[in-house]
Amino acid sequence: xxxxxxxxxxxxxxxxxxxxxxxxxxxKQPNTYYSVSATTRPPRPGEENGVQYYFLTREAFxxxxxxxxMLEYAQYAGNYYGTPAQAVDAQxxxxxxVVLEIEVQGAKQVKLRRPDAVMVFIMPPSMKELRHRLQExxxxxxxxxxxxxxxxxxxxxxxxxxDYIVFNDTVEEAAEDICAILRAGRCLAQxxxxxxxxxxxxx
Amino acid sequence: xxxxxxxxxxxxxxxxxxxxxxxxxxxKQPNTYYSVSATTRPPRPGEENGVQYYFLTREAFxxxxxxxxMLEYAQYAGNYYGTPAQAVDAQxxxxxxVVLEIEVQGAKQVKLRRPDAVMVFIMPPSMKELRHRLQExxxxxxxxxxxxxxxxxxxxxxxxxxDYIVFNDTVEEAAEDICAILRAGRCLAQxxxxxxxxxxxxx
Numbered sequence: 420x421x422x423x424x425x426x427x428x429x430x431x432x433x434x435x436x437x438x439x440x441x442x443x444x445x446x447k448q449p450n451t452y453y454s455v456s457a458t459t460r461p462p463r464p465g466e467e468n469g470v471q472y473y474f475l476t477r478e479a480f481x482x483x484x485x486x487x488x489m490l491e492y493a494q495y496a497g498n499y500y501g502t503p504a505q506a507v508d509a510q511x512x513x514x515x516x517v518v519l520e521i522e523v524q525g526a527k528q529v530k531l532r533r534p535d536a537v538m539v540f541i542m543p544p545s546m547k548e549l550r551h552r553l554q555e556x557x558x559x560x561x562x563x564x565x566x567x568x569x570x571x572x573x574x575x576x577x578x579x580x581x582d583y584i585v586f587n588d589t590v591e592e593a594a595e596d597i598c599a600i601l602r603a604g605r606c607l608a609q610x611x612x613x614x615x616x617x618x619x620x621x622x
Numbered sequence: 623x624x625x626x627x628x629x630x631x632x633x634x635x636x637x638x639x640x641x642x643x644x645x646x647x648x649x650k651q652p653n654t655y656y657s658v659s660a661t662t663r664p665p666r667p668g669e670e671n672g673v674q675y676y677f678l679t680r681e682a683f684x685x686x687x688x689x690x691x692m693l694e695y696a697q698y699a700g701n702y703y704g705t706p707a708q709a710v711d712a713q714x715x716x717x718x719x720v721v722l723e724i725e726v727q728g729a730k731q732v733k734l735r736r737p738d739a740v741m742v743f744i745m746p747p748s749m750k751e752l753r754h755r756l757q758e759x760x761x762x763x764x765x766x767x768x769x770x771x772x773x774x775x776x777x778x779x780x781x782x783x784x785d786y787i788v789f790n791d792t793v794e795e796a797a798e799d800i801c802a803i804l805r806a807g808r809c810l811a812q813x814x815x816x817x818x819x820x821x822x823x824x825x
Contacts, residue, residue, distance in 0.1 A: 600809060
């Protein structure tokens with residue numbers, strides 16, 4: 420069919436369960452891959468280039484920004500983090516779906532550069548449940564939890580700018596929702612114009 | 623959750639397999655119903671009001687057109703056929719999905735009156751296969767088949783104006799596509815703004 424894969428951008432507040440839901444999606448959905456980010460922070464013991472991250476020098480990273488080869492990027496704690504366009508585009512061209520898990524600002528950058536990206540915002544079932552989940556991790560100071568709750572409050576209204584909002588009431592149902600969004604995404608008219616034209620030519 | 627159901631409009635050339643695909647969808651998908659059309663033609667033996675059609679007098683039908691109570695309508699062979707808004711809206715309000723199987727002109731009328739309708743065009747796998755299927759029915763004169771092929775040629779380019787194009791390569795896969803479109807449709811951001819707002823209020 421030679422149909423290009425779907426670029427799926429997934430955001431959601433810390434503690435909403437994005438990671439768990441996406442793991443279920445990858446288990447259920449063939450032909451769907453996680454995008455590997457690039458960073459300028461040094462690799463930690465056991466980390467491999469191209470697995471956890473593409474590890475780039477600061478110069479290499481800035482060169483890629485300048486030449487438009489980053490779909491999105493940001494700086495945290497003095498290091499760059501971003502999504503290299505090349506790896507994503509290569510997978511899409513092979514007909515694979517690519518999932519980017521990124522925060523709201525990065526998601527906006529991607530949408531500007533790839534208007535056909537499908538945007539999903541994952542919501543916790545409730546704020547009470549979000550706080551509960553953040554507390555359950557057990558490793559975070561109360562102050563960190565409070566900061567994450569504050570960030571969630573700032574991010575959530577921006578869910579309106581996404582194509583889809585998935586409430587993570589249960590992991591299984593939320594994963595099914597995202598699988599449906601992927602499957603429906605491949606039926607979008609704009610993704611089937613080439614085959615439609617071939618059928619019309621034949622007519 | 624009190625979420626309104628999804629209005630799904632399905633078109634496709636005669637012989638593309640719409641009916642068979644939709645039967646599979648109804649079998650797989652709970653909470654999804656077929657819209658019953660209204661007509662001014664008299665009931666045939668065994669037909670019941672509200673089952674095959676709502677049977678209306680010409681006066682009653684025209685009154686509903688005039689008062690905007692028809693989502694779409696057309697005349698064939700001197701009779702009106704159309705979709706009464708009231709029955710559709712009542713099901714949607716109860717959270718049920720409603721499927722309208724209508725031709726391209728009617729679909730356009732519905733989209734104007736219900737901009738949140740999700741539009742699906744079902745395509746035959748190929749024109750050769752379409753002709754084959756029309757011939758296989760065995761009951762149609764060659765002239766009728768030719769007329770249907772001509773109509774298909776006129777309709778197919780309009781698939782571009784639909785949200786989704788589903789190729790009926792196999793009934794099972796096409797039905798799965800439509801089930802995914804229904805499920806994804808209920809995750810559309812615009813359908814979840816009320817719940818999002820409640821979550822933000824709570825925050």
